[in-house]
Amino acid sequence: MLLRELRVEQLRQFREPYVLGALSPGLNLLTGPNEAGKSTLVRAIRAAFFERHRSTTMQDLQPWGDSGAAPAIDLRFEHAGVPYVLSKRFVHRKRCDLSVGAQKLDGTDAEDHLARLLGFDFALKGASKPDHWGIPGLLWIEQGCAQELHASVAHAADHLRGALGGQTDELASSLGDAVLERVAARRAELLTPGTGKPAGAYRQAQADEAEWRAALAEIDGRLTTYQAQVDELAALRAEHQRDEREQPWLALRRRQEVAETALKDVASWQAELMRVEAQAQELSQRRTLLQDQLEANRRTEEAQERRVAQLVTRRARVSEVREQVEAARLRAQQADVALGAARAAHQAAQRAARRHELHQQHTEALRQSAEQQALLDQARDHAARLQALRAQTVPVVIPPADVKALSAALDGLRDLAVQESVLATRMEVRLQPGQRVYLNGEALEGEAVRSLLDDTEIDVPGVGTLRLRPGGRDLASLAATRREHETRLTDLCERWQLQQRSPGLLDEAQARNQAAVAHAAELAQAEQTLRLLAPQGVEALEGRLAAGRLRAQALATELSVLSPAAQIEQAGHADEPQADAVVLAEQRRQAEAAEMQALREQQETQLALQTAREALATAEAALHHDEAECQRLAAELADPQRQAAREQARRQLAEVVAQVDDLARRVASQRERIDAAQPEALQRDVTRFRQSADLALARHRERHEQLIRLESTLQAEGTQGLAEHRADLQARLTQVQRRLAEYQLRAEALTLLQQRLQVHRQALTARLQAPLQAHLQRYLRLLFPQARIELDEHLHPRLLARGQPGAEEHADVHALSFGAREQLGIISRLAYADLLREAGRPTLIILDDALVHTDPARLDAMKRVLLDAAERHQILLFSCHPELWQDLGVPERRIDRARLSAGAC
Numbered sequence: 001m002l003l004r005e006l007r008v009e010q011l012r013q014f015r016e017p018y019v020l021g022a023l024s025p026g027l028n029l030l031t032g033p034n035e036a037g038k039s040t041l042v043r044a045i046r047a048a049f050f051e052r053h054r055s056t057t058m059q060d061l062q063p064w065g066d067s068g069a070a071p072a073i074d075l076r077f078e079h080a081g082v083p084y085v086l087s088k089r090f091v092h093r094k095r096c097d098l099s100v101g102a103q104k105l106d107g108t109d110a111e112d113h114l115a116r117l118l119g120f121d122f123a124l125k126g127a128s129k130p131d132h133w134g135i136p137g138l139l140w141i142e143q144g145c146a147q148e149l150h151a152s153v154a155h156a157a158d159h160l161r162g163a164l165g166g167q168t169d170e171l172a173s174s175l176g177d178a179v180l181e182r183v184a185a186r187r188a189e190l191l192t193p194g195t196g197k198p199a200g201a202y203r204q205a206q207a208d209e210a211e212w213r214a215a216l217a218e219i220d221g222r223l224t225t226y227q228a229q230v231d232e233l234a235a236l237r238a239e240h241q242r243d244e245r246e247q248p249w250l251a252l253r254r255r256q257e258v259a260e261t262a263l264k265d266v267a268s269w270q271a272e273l274m275r276v277e278a279q280a281q282e283l284s285q286r287r288t289l290l291q292d293q294l295e296a297n298r299r300t301e302e303a304q305e306r307r308v309a310q311l312v313t314r315r316a317r318v319s320e321v322r323e324q325v326e327a328a329r330l331r332a333q334q335a336d337v338a339l340g341a342a343r344a345a346h347q348a349a350q351r352a353a354r355r356h357e358l359h360q361q362h363t364e365a366l367r368q369s370a371e372q373q374a375l376l377d378q379a380r381d382h383a384a385r386l387q388a389l390r391a392q393t394v395p396v397v398i399p400p401a402d403v404k405a406l407s408a409a410l411d412g413l414r415d416l417a418v419q420e421s422v423l424a425t426r427m428e429v430r431l432q433p434g435q436r437v438y439l440n441g442e443a444l445e446g447e448a449v450r451s452l453l454d455d456t457e458i459d460v461p462g463v464g465t466l467r468l469r470p471g472g473r474d475l476a477s478l479a480a481t482r483r484e485h486e487t488r489l490t491d492l493c494e495r496w497q498l499q500q501r502s503p504g505l506l507d508e509a510q511a512r513n514q515a516a517v518a519h520a521a522e523l524a525q526a527e528q529t530l531r532l533l534a535p536q537g538v539e540a541l542e543g544r545l546a547a548g549r550l551r552a553q554a555l556a557t558e559l560s561v562l563s564p565a566a567q568i569e570q571a572g573h574a575d576e577p578q579a580d581a582v583v584l585a586e587q588r589r590q591a592e593a594a595e596m597q598a599l600r601e602q603q604e605t606q607l608a609l610q611t612a613r614e615a616l617a618t619a620e621a622a623l624h625h626d627e628a629e630c631q632r633l634a635a636e637l638a639d640p641q642r643q644a645a646r647e648q649a650r651r652q653l654a655e656v657v658a659q660v661d662d663l664a665r666r667v668a669s670q671r672e673r674i675d676a677a678q679p680e681a682l683q684r685d686v687t688r689f690r691q692s693a694d695l696a697l698a699r700h701r702e703r704h705e706q707l708i709r710l711e712s713t714l715q716a717e718g719t720q721g722l723a724e725h726r727a728d729l730q731a732r733l734t735q736v737q738r739r740l741a742e743y744q745l746r747a748e749a750l751t752l753l754q755q756r757l758q759v760h761r762q763a764l765t766a767r768l769q770a771p772l773q774a775h776l777q778r779y780l781r782l783l784f785p786q787a788r789i790e791l792d793e794h795l796h797p798r799l800l801a802r803g804q805p806g807a808e809e810h811a812d813v814h815a816l817s818f819g820a821r822e823q824l825g826i827i828s829r830l831a832y833a834d835l836l837r838e839a840g841r842p843t844l845i846i847l848d849d850a851l852v853h854t855d856p857a858r859l860d861a862m863k864r865v866l867l868d869a870a871e872r873h874q875i876l877l878f879s880c881h882p883e884l885w886q887d888l889g890v891p892e893r894r895i896d897r898a899r900l901s902a903g904a905c
Contacts, residue, residue, distance in 0.1 A: 001118075001842030002874050003045075007074040012040045015063050020893075027870035031882035032895030038878040039143060041895070042848045048073040049114055049136060050128040053088050053096035053107070057127040061090055068092065079117065079842045086114070118842055119156065131155045135836065139829055140846040147821035149797065149828055156832075180757045187750035190743060196751070202743040209740050212733040219726040226714070233710045240703050249696040256689035259682050266679040273670040280663035283656055290653040297646050304633040307626055314623040321616040328609040335602035342591070342598035349591035351562065353584045358559040360581075365552035372545040379534040379541055386526040389519070397516040398496050398509050406498075407506055409489040416482045424451035425470030436461065453479060771838070775831035782868065783823060783861045789813075797828055819853040823862055826850060830869045837872060845875045852881070863888060 005021040008014045014037060020030070032038050043061075051058060061071035070092035077084050085099040098110030105113055115122060120134035130137055130151065138156045184193065190202040198206055398406075429448040431437065436445050438459035444450075458466040492498070496512075498505055534541050776789055776797075790799040800816065801808040813824060826847070833843040851862055866875060867888070879885060882892055 001077055001079045001844045003075065003077045003844055003876070005074075005076040006041060006045065007072075008041070008044045009072040010063060010066075010069040011044055011061050011071040011073065012063060013037050014040065015066070015069075020895075023874070023876070024890075025874050027866060027875045027877060027888065027890050028893065029882075029885050029888060029890050030876060030878045030893045030895060031885070032880065034880055036880075036895045038880065038895055039848055042140070042142070042846060042878060044073050045075070045846065046128075046133075046136075046140065047071075047090070048075050048086055048088050049118060050120065050122070050133060051090070052111060052122055053090060053094050055090070055127065058090040077844075080840075086110070135841070136844070139833055139843060141826070141829065141848060141850055143848040143850075146825040146829075146847070146850045147818060149825045152829075153832075180754070183750060183754050183757060187747065187754055190747040190750065198743075198747070202740075202747060205736065205740040205743050209733070209736045212729060212736055216726065216729045216733055219729055223726065229710055229714055233707065233714065236703055236707050236710065240700070240707060243696075243700045243703070249693040249700070252689050252693035252696060256686055256693065259685040259689060262677065263679065263682040263686060266674060266677045266682060269670060269674050269677070270679070273667065273674065276663055276666050276670065280660060280667060283660045283663065287653065287656045287660060290649050290656065293649045294646065294653065297642075300633060304630070307630045307633060311623070311626045311630055314619065314626050318616070318619045318623050321612065321619050325609070325612040325616050328605065328612045332602070332605040332609045335598070335605040339595070339598040339602040342595040346588075346591040346595040349584070349588040353588045355559065355562045356581050356584050358555050358562065362552060362555040362559060365548055365555055369545060369548040369552060372541065372548055375533060376538070376541045376545055379530065379538050382526060382530045382533060383538050386523070386530055389523050389526055392519065396496065397513055402492055402496065403506075403509055403513065405488065406492050406509055409485045409492070410506055412485040413482065413489070416478055416485065419478055420451070420453055420482075424453050425468065426450075427452055427456075427468075772831055772835055775834040776827065779827040779830055779865045779868065782864045783827065783858065789824070797824055800824070819855070819858065822851065822853055823858060826862070827865060830865065830873075833869070833873050843873050845869070845873050846878075847875065848878045849880060850877075859884065 002025050003023055005019065005023065007017060007019045007021075009017040013035070018037070020041060030038060030041075047058065047061060058071065059067075062069045071090045073086075073088045073090075075084075075086040077086075082101050083099075085097075087095075087097045089095045096107055096110050098105040098113060100113070111122065118134070118136050120136050121132045123129060123132050132155070133140075133152075134156045138152045187193075189200050191197065192199050197203075427439075427450045429437065429444050429450070431444070431446055433446075436443050438444070438461075439450060440456055441459075452468055452470045454470075456468045456470070458468065460466065493505070496509065498508060773789075773791065776791075780787055780789055784800070784802060786804065787800060787802040789797050790801065791797060797813045800811050800813055802811075813821065816824070829845070833845060837843050851859060854862060863885075866877070869875065877885070885892070
């Protein structure tokens with residue numbers, strides 16, 4: 001089979017017609033980036049063959065968001081030299097046309113013809129699934145599915161048998177499938193086909209044998225129990241009689257009493273020990289008090305010695321500090337004199353500089369007052385203009401929405417007038433002189449013309465009344481609309497005080513708004529100008545002007561007080577103040593620096609004097625404190641009572657130490673005595689002997705009750721005839737075991753016969769596998785040199801053997817890596833294609849982004865495989881990695897993304 005051309009339209013991203021033509025008989029490399037449409041073209045080929053044109057599940061072929069599209073697929077191919085043209089439309093305007101040479105087929109006839117030709121089936125309902133795809137499903141590899149081979153072969157099994165009919169018939173006739181099936185059926189009556197476990201009568205016999213065996217075991221257990229109970233009864237009687245004679249619990253009670261007596265003695269020893277320890281603790285506390293008292297006396301003597309030594313140092317320090325205070329006082333007096341002179345010089349320089357500064361400030365104050373007066377005059381003028389603008393009457397602004405509504409109402413009334421003039425009933429009246437009629441109460445005479453829009457009554461005196469209803473529903477609707485517009489117009493005119501009947505009503509409203517806007521702009525400009533001139537108001541300007549004038553007067557007064565003559569002189573010479581200012585500033589700076597230096601020196605001398613006086617006060621206070629403390633300690637140490645108390649404490653301490661040592665020896669002796677008695681062990685003995693006596697007595701009583709129960713049980717068991725019942729069960733078990741052995745022998749014979757038949761069948765299967773094995777080896781040696789592959793009975797690759805003969809390594813195909821299984825899957829499909837080609841069946845191989853998990857070395861080997869297969873089959877290789885296939889030696893066909901629509905899915 002050679003695919004020549006594929007054309008698609010309105011199919012997923014291919015909204016516009018797209019043609020894939022001029023396909024070569026061998027290997028065709030079709031590349032493009034992701035979403036360029038490669039998988040869509042493969043989907044189109046599958047849909048053209050596998051899907052019924054009347055299927056209702058093909059909406060996935062439509063472009064995204066275009067539910068009205070009708071996906072169209074056209075194919076041109078050849079088989080056995082016969083040209084085929086297939087055209088299919090899905091979803092809308094469904095049809096299927098097939099040309100086979102000069103023969104024309106359409107609809108299901110065309111689809112069934114293709115299914116027989118290529119070897120696939122159609123789904124009875126819904127979309128086609130992989131189990132319907134048959135041989136194309138085996139050879140047209142979907143993206144990421146090359147490694148999945150078993151399901152594809154299983155789905156194509158019937159079609160493969162049809163294509164290889166002669167060989168399979170030979171296999172069926174030679175093996176005698178009928179005999180094999182009869183043997184399998186007979187064996188299935190006794191054993192399950194899958195697991196080989198017993199079934200039917202065989203399984204029932206096993207269950208019966210287990211049931212009777214369990215019953216016999218239960219009887220044997222009861223007999224064994226009966227005999228054991230008899231033995232137990234004899235032993236219990238002997239033990240009970242021995243306890244009645246010896247009464248072991250009495251001996252245990254006596255040992256318990258001995259241990260309790262010893263434990264009471266230990267308790268009295270422990271009480272005596274606690275009394276002695278309390279006495280020793282009391283004496284230890286008294287010893288500590290006496291030691292503390294003597295230690296306090298010792299510390300007082302050492303403090304007296306330290307105070308006497310420190311007193312000499314204190315006196316020397318006071319003399320030294322007094323000399324430092326006198327020297328600091330002299331330096332402070334000198335610094336005070338120097339500071340007074342510096343301050344006088346600084347004040348003189350300050351007065352001269354102040355006079356010059358006051359003259360400049362007075363001149364600046366006069367200038368600022370003049371500027372403030374001019375600014376105040378301007379602000380007053382603008383304030384008066386602003387007040388006049390605010391006093392003017394400003395028309396109320398009509399909102400734009402109301403202006404728009406007013407315009408709409410007027411336009412509506414004008415339109416209604418035109419419509420009414422067309423639809424109104426025209427009534428012309430010509431009356432004889434002196435005659436009169438009444439139109440809705442209005443008297444008409446002579447000639448008159450009226451347009452009637454509403455129901456009208458014409459009263460003819462002496463004749464009657466005429467009622468006219470002109471226009472019908474249109475006039476009634478127009479009248480209602482007119483009333484709505486007039487009501488809206490009246491409301492707007494009353495709200496904004498407009499003349500409703502004025503012909504220039506809208507112009508009047510717009511002129512009012514324009515006048516209001518112009519007045520607001522002028523008012524805003526006047527306010528902005530006044531804010532620029534007087535941000536804080538005219539009153540603030542007036543206040544600043546008054547303050548400036550008061551400041552000028554104050555400066556003139558201060559200047560006259562300082563030096564009136566100097567002020568007059570400077571007023572006559574405008575250039576001299578500039579020169580004097582520099583000299584005065586320098587003199588003032590130097591005088592200020594001299595004063596600051598004198599002040600720092602004076603402060604340093606005062607600080608030094610204060611520090612010396614504080615040090616003197618501290619030293620004198622420390623000296624007085626040491627002298628007083630020396631006197632106190634001396635008096636305290638010379639006190640006769642204190643000396644007597646110290647001697648008495650020394651005597652008492654010696655006595656207490658001796659008593660404490662004696663009590664310590666007594667405590668140690670008593671503890672040794674108690675430890676030797678082991679009170680904890682005695683307590684455990686008391687508990688042990690008491691519990692042992694209780695247990696011995698309880699066992700004796702329990703054994704007596706057990707004897708009574710066991711005698712009753714044995715009497716009841718002896719009347720049941722267990723031995724006779726066991727003999728009956730043994731006979732039944734023997735009968736069931738014979739039947740079970742017959743079933744087992746028959747099952748083993750059928751199993752052996754089935755195995756022999758299957759071995760014969762496998763030998764014939766190997767003859768069928770030989771051609772496929774040869775094709776597989778052809779491709780396999782290009783990928784795995786010195787390797788071979790083994791097939792199972794279903795022609796699936798099962799084991800891969802690699803290595804030298806005799807040292808081969810076997811690996812289950814399913815245990816290989818993903819990439820290796822993908823490579824073997826492609827090789828196997830190529831071998832199937834070779835078999836189908838030899839049987840005269842059409843073959844087309846499609847690889848959609850295959851071998852993406854292959855390393856460079858394996859990929860190079862797979863390229864050799866594909867090129868070898870391309871000599872016998874047409875191969876369409878789709879890939880988004882064109883750089884991997886540049887060395888194939890075939891031209892690359894790009895799927896142009898630019899031809900796809902903007903709505904690509």
